[in-house]
Amino acid sequence: MDFTLKPVFLLTIVLLYVAINVNAVRTKDKMYENIDASKACFRRLNATHQIGCTSKRGGSTGVIHYCRSQSDLDFILKNGTAPPYVPVIPTNLFTTSNVNRLKQSSKISGVLLYAGDENPDYFTHEQQCPNPESSLKGTCKASNVWNPHGTGLLYQDIPFPVFFVESEETIKFAKECFDKYNNHSFSTQRDRSLCSLQLTSFMYAATNSSTCIRRSNMITNLNPVKFCDPLGDNNAWASLFPLVRGPNLTEPIRDVGYIVVAARMDATSMFDKTEGAISPVTGLVALLATAKYLKTILPTDENFTKNVLFVVFNGETYDYIGSQRFVYELLKGNFPTKSKEFLPEIRMDDIDLFIELSQLNKTETVVAHYLSGTKLKDFLLKLRTNKGDLSFDEAEDSLPPASVHTFLKNRTNLPSLVLADHRGPFLNPFYNSVYDNASNLHYKYLNLTKDDISQSDNIQTHVQKVATMLAKSLYLEITAKSYQGPEDVADLQFIDELFHCYLENANCRVHQAIQKLELNTQPISLYIGVEVAPNFITTLIGLTLGWVTGDVTGPGNRNCTNEPKNYALRYYNMSRSLDDLNTTMCYRITMNFTEAVSPAFIIDGYDWSSGQYSTWTESIWGDIKLRVFLKPSAAHENMTIAVGSMVFILALLLVYFVKSRAHILFAPQLPTLAPTSC
Amino acid sequence: MDLSKVPNERKLYLCRWYFRAGLALLPFIWTVNAIWFFNEAFRKPEYAEQKQIRKYVVYSGIGSLIWAVIIITWVTIFQINRTNWGEFADNISFIIPTGSP
Numbered sequence: 001m002d003f004t005l006k007p008v009f010l011l012t013i014v015l016l017y018v019a020i021n022v023n024a025v026r027t028k029d030k031m032y033e034n035i036d037a038s039k040a041c042f043r044r045l046n047a048t049h050q051i052g053c054t055s056k057r058g059g060s061t062g063v064i065h066y067c068r069s070q071s072d073l074d075f076i077l078k079n080g081t082a083p084p085y086v087p088v089i090p091t092n093l094f095t096t097s098n099v100n101r102l103k104q105s106s107k108i109s110g111v112l113l114y115a116g117d118e119n120p121d122y123f124t125h126e127q128q129c130p131n132p133e134s135s136l137k138g139t140c141k142a143s144n145v146w147n148p149h150g151t152g153l154l155y156q157d158i159p160f161p162v163f164f165v166e167s168e169e170t171i172k173f174a175k176e177c178f179d180k181y182n183n184h185s186f187s188t189q190r191d192r193s194l195c196s197l198q199l200t201s202f203m204y205a206a207t208n209s210s211t212c213i214r215r216s217n218m219i220t221n222l223n224p225v226k227f228c229d230p231l232g233d234n235n236a237w238a239s240l241f242p243l244v245r246g247p248n249l250t251e252p253i254r255d256v257g258y259i260v261v262a263a264r265m266d267a268t269s270m271f272d273k274t275e276g277a278i279s280p281v282t283g284l285v286a287l288l289a290t291a292k293y294l295k296t297i298l299p300t301d302e303n304f305t306k307n308v309l310f311v312v313f314n315g316e317t318y319d320y321i322g323s324q325r326f327v328y329e330l331l332k333g334n335f336p337t338k339s340k341e342f343l344p345e346i347r348m349d350d351i352d353l354f355i356e357l358s359q360l361n362k363t364e365t366v367v368a369h370y371l372s373g374t375k376l377k378d379f380l381l382k383l384r385t386n387k388g389d390l391s392f393d394e395a396e397d398s399l400p401p402a403s404v405h406t407f408l409k410n411r412t413n414l415p416s417l418v419l420a421d422h423r424g425p426f427l428n429p430f431y432n433s434v435y436d437n438a439s440n441l442h443y444k445y446l447n448l449t450k451d452d453i454s455q456s457d458n459i460q461t462h463v464q465k466v467a468t469m470l471a472k473s474l475y476l477e478i479t480a481k482s483y484q485g486p487e488d489v490a491d492l493q494f495i496d497e498l499f500h501c502y503l504e505n506a507n508c509r510v511h512q513a514i515q516k517l518e519l520n521t522q523p524i525s526l527y528i529g530v531e532v533a534p535n536f537i538t539t540l541i542g543l544t545l546g547w548v549t550g551d552v553t554g555p556g557n558r559n560c561t562n563e564p565k566n567y568a569l570r571y572y573n574m575s576r577s578l579d580d581l582n583t584t585m586c587y588r589i590t591m592n593f594t595e596a597v598s599p600a601f602i603i604d605g606y607d608w609s610s611g612q613y614s615t616w617t618e619s620i621w622g623d624i625k626l627r628v629f630l631k632p633s634a635a636h637e638n639m640t641i642a643v644g645s646m647v648f649i650l651a652l653l654l655v656y657f658v659k660s661r662a663h664i665l666f667a668p669q670l671p672t673l674a675p676t677s678c
Numbered sequence: 679m680d681l682s683k684v685p686n687e688r689k690l691y692l693c694r695w696y697f698r699a700g701l702a703l704l705p706f707i708w709t710v711n712a713i714w715f716f717n718e719a720f721r722k723p724e725y726a727e728q729k730q731i732r733k734y735v736v737y738s739g740i741g742s743l744i745w746a747v748i749i750i751t752w753v754t755i756f757q758i759n760r761t762n763w764g765e766f767a768d769n770i771s772f773i774i775p776t777g778s779p
Contacts, residue, residue, distance in 0.1 A: 054777060057776075057777060202776075202777055203777055204776040204777055205776075205777075206777055206778055206779045207761075207779045211764070211768075211779075214765060214768060215768055215774050218768060218769070218774075220769075220771060220772055220773075220774075221772050221773060225774065225776060227774075227776065
């Protein structure tokens, strides 16, 4: 070997060795332990207020204090010596009085919530009168509120971050860290290293919707910042019969009345996770089951004077966003489309009857709420006739929060009723919270095949009864005859599957039947979200509604297209049935989506203070994260800054000294000799 | 630029031009001028151009002081009232801070 290459060779070996054996771990990764699976509370705004939580810019930090009970929390608020603290509390301690105390205490910089050993008795942070500004006045009396356990915390401005942690390991990790470093000799906590949390959920928007929308639209520099987005998504609607007739289905049917069957599809929660089993899934499933059963027993239009519109509203939790926009378009004559050429214009006065399916958990009775003075006697009688073994009752002059409020505000005599599982206050103790899940509904997936029947009395059979009652009554209303055919009840398998789809597994058979995508097995969030990010669940619900109200035109193939283009219809290849997913049929459906964005955001120069429409927006945020680290003691921190400052000052002195003595330290430059040749 | 290597008339020329440039609502140029030529104006042994340089340094210094007062007053007024002024304040802002009213 050429000996000059030897050092190069050796160096290569050393470098390789270093490269293989040394993993660069960044300091921050050594310091922090990231925690996943946490759901933050974030900020929303309306015309007058900001609500929700925010951290400081760059995150709020505090010392962990793990609480099992109220006394643990009281202890740290009173005796904590090393503030700020982040109490880690079980959900049942998250009450109005505790939150108010935490807000007033200067020792708190954030809160972490975990699901305790057992579910709380109630957990709902919605207001006691949901949507107070946009509901009809006098429908929620102070003596008899709809949501008696509602804390209204969802609508409070909380100045510190609050996270909900789902994973038990995370809480165990935090607890172990707390036990090891923090959980002893509290009076000397200041003098030692403490296990701490950093909660980052800094919200960009502030003040109110008009301010943040105005700031978002302003371009004063080259890097415009967005502060907030309006809440919004889509409503879905479908009709029982096509809105057109004639040989080519091109002639709009104009002179018919419509029965609107409505339900909401959105839920909300304090945290970035919704469940929504009782509200809205029970009502939504009942609507879809009614639609399917009614289409089965009444498949074709025999020149009836009535049609049925099934409408699923979105964003109803936030001051009826979906229905407000729907009514706005209805009054402007823009429903179903702006153009009157291909489809009939449906006006407010064309609605003969409005039926809303609200929360429909399995309780003793199904109650029809309605305002007196509307012509409903006939239809209520029909419901009674068809109720089967369901216990059915009426509540006159009572109207729980529902989309129908928006309609009644614009047409006071609209015959309308709301079917719900409660006569007085909600029986759902977890309205709009993370606990309104399948177990709140006592739902168990039965995995039925067609024509299976369930022996036991469960939520599925209950919803089946409601759907059967409603569909048979609608049949009677439309045809003026009682149904005498062979299909006696609504499809139980379909109902069972739908609950499974919305509460347990989005990749369920219904969703496989209506579209081709392989979905995630997690349930999809029902929170409306912002208008710029459409929710796929809305599309799925719309397609399901289309599937059950559509007409089969033949076997499914590539000829199943809308040729020549008919604006009144859509054509889809969808599975024949839930048991036969692989056989597709061509469905001709009358289904569409309408925008569910509050009119406040589309009216030019809308008066924000008028309170006429929903004004909810959601703040933009940069980063939402949670991490654990070991915070040095105060003495240690002071030492670090002192040493750093001293080094800095010494360096300045040294440089000054060297510079002032430069002529001694460095030999003066010799003057260069003049060139000799000149 | 090392002023010690510059001839005196060049110093005067520079100082005069810095002063004139500052008249175009550029107070920081005055500030620079005042600091940069302070030694030349007050601490060097006397030379022919020094009197004039001194004049420009004093004018620049006074000018930048007045500007400083104006700017500090305005910034204080603006920061105190930004929230109350609402839309007007947003319109005259170049950067709007995130997360504040």
